[in-house]
Amino acid sequence: MSSSSRSLALAAWGDPLDGATWSGTPKNIATALRGLAIEVIALDCRASRAMLGASYALDRARGFEIGYTRRRLARAKCAELATSLPQNCAGILHMSSVTVIPTSAECKARQFLLADSLHDFWQALHSQRTTRYTPKQALSAELLENEAVEATDIAFPIGEHVARSLREHYHFPADKIHVVGTGRGGIKVLEGEKSYDSKQVLMVAKQRFHDKGGPLLIEAIQIARRTDPAIELTLVSPDEFRSFAEGAEGVKVLSDLPWDELQRLFDEAPLYAMPALCEPWGLVYAEALATKTPILGLDRASFPELSGDGRYGFAAPEATPESVAKTLVDALSNPARLKTMGAEGQRYCLEHFSWERSARLIAEAVWA
Incomplete structure (x- = not known):
């Protein structure tokens, strides 16, 4: 396959090509991939506000939190979009584990995960994001995270601490982990000298x-x-x-x-x-x-x-x-x-x- 025929799908909760999605990380990755002559296929796996609200009302009655609903809807939408990917598409690069299609859905596309964190990170450091979870919600979040990792073919953690989490907590094969880091935001590189006299x-x-x-x-x-x-x-x-x-x-x-x-x-x-x-x-x-x-x-x-x-x-x-x-x-x-x-x-x-x-x-x- 020639380099010009390569393509890769990017999946996110939101438009991957929109700078507002995940602080612009998907858009920046997409731009850089295109610079390598790789065609980028954007998969917006976000549910409509009405669908999210109605679905969450049902899930909340069953004791689940909004993250459960968002993940359930996102991976169903991603599975639907994956069925129309072209033959030359190498697979789906997920911008978080939220959109990863579980193995039970029998997705034919290879799945790659770009991750800055996984559920164990937020739980271990008692983030405001997870301290309000009930035991049932914490367990379901961890089970869903395990499903996402299990369905991943190659993991791209952005830092070494995420790589350790994948190896040690989720038992993901070390030879399928590639730490890729990130780029920078919009602040420009400082040229010339700088004073350090102030405090x-x-x-x-x-x-x-x-x-x-x-x-x-x-x-x-x-x-x-x-x-x-x-x-x-x-x-x-x-x-x-x-x-x-x-x-x-x-x-x-x-x-x-x-x-x-x-x-x-x-x-x-x-x-x-x-x-x-x-x-x-x-x-x-x-x-x-x-x-x-x-x-x-x-x-x-x-x-x-x-x-x-x-x-x-x-x-x-x-x-x-x-x-x-x-x-x-x-x-x-x-x-x-x-x-x-x-x-x-x-x-x-x-x-x-x-x-x-x-x-x-x-x-x-x-x-x-």
């Missing part, structure tokens, strides 16, 4: 404020300022999270920023902090590294990988305000160290985080 910490959080460590960081800033009053936080977030910072000294909340202003904040920040309690990847960490900004997070999930095990960032050992505060004070105490970490972090970022690289690794495994 203005930056955090950006558009959603899942608790999971991303927003309240934890605000409290940590208060403690850090007792040691160094020059430490301040610029928090970019929607107005709905502004109340978390009320009365907090040294914390400035900005909302609805134009893109060039957000770029300026990244370019000028000596440190990006997001002590995420439950964040599967954190594309924003890579964006910070692209602007020569060292990163600060918790020693869990993807952060050790993204920070180069401490070469490009600082990991607080505990998810407490005191631990994060101590890490903040230490990180900002040495501008020369920040400069070195920023330069090395940017090199690492540009070498490892691009959508072209992710697409190439996916294509190499699919057409091996």
